[in-house]
Amino acid sequence: MIEKIDHIGIAVKSLELSLPFYVDVLGLELEGIEQVDSERVKVAFVKIGQSRLELLEPTSSDSPIATFIEKRGEGIHHVALGVTSIEERLEELKTKGIRLIHEKPKIGAHEAKIAFLHPKSTGSVLLELCEKPNKGV
Numbered sequence: 520m521i522e523k524i525d526h527i528g529i530a531v532k533s534l535e536l537s538l539p540f541y542v543d544v545l546g547l548e549l550e551g552i553e554q555v556d557s558e559r560v561k562v563a564f565v566k567i568g569q570s571r572l573e574l575l576e577p578t579s580s581d582s583p584i585a586t587f588i589e590k591r592g593e594g595i596h597h598v599a600l601g602v603t604s605i606e607e608r609l610e611e612l613k614t615k616g617i618r619l620i621h622e623k624p625k626i627g628a629h630e631a632k633i634a635f636l637h638p639k640s641t642g643s644v645l646l647e648l649c650e651k652p653n654k655g656v
């Protein structure tokens with residue numbers, strides 16, 4: 520099941536420069552900052568009720584986020600849908616002809632299982648499926 524918008528990913532050049540807007544101006548709560556080596560990004564989570572903004576700063580010039588910023592500038596990078604049973608969801612989407620960037624989920628920030636759908640199959644929106652560990656706890 521797709522349950523909610525888990526978070527919206529926003530590509531930024533610098534967390535240090537971007538966070539004051541969200542925290543000081545908008546008054547949102549910074550939940551934490553985490554390094555995700557597999558994606559070569561530093562991630563800051565800003566909590567909004569049940570949902571979050573995920574600010575992504577590249578840690579290396581070959582990071583996918585660095586490439587994104589180079590091509591399109593800073594801004595909204597992806598929308599993450601919170602799902603249950605991510606493997607089943609991916610299997611189901613595949614049988615419906617949706618192109619997947621990740622056939623199998625990988626581990627992202629917060630130990631969540633994540634997988635991206637190909638924008639060619641989603642009307643150019645980069646969609647992430649995201650399954651949090653310890654659901655219901």
Ligand code: ZN
Nearest residue numbers: 528573599647
């Ligand atoms: Zn994300």
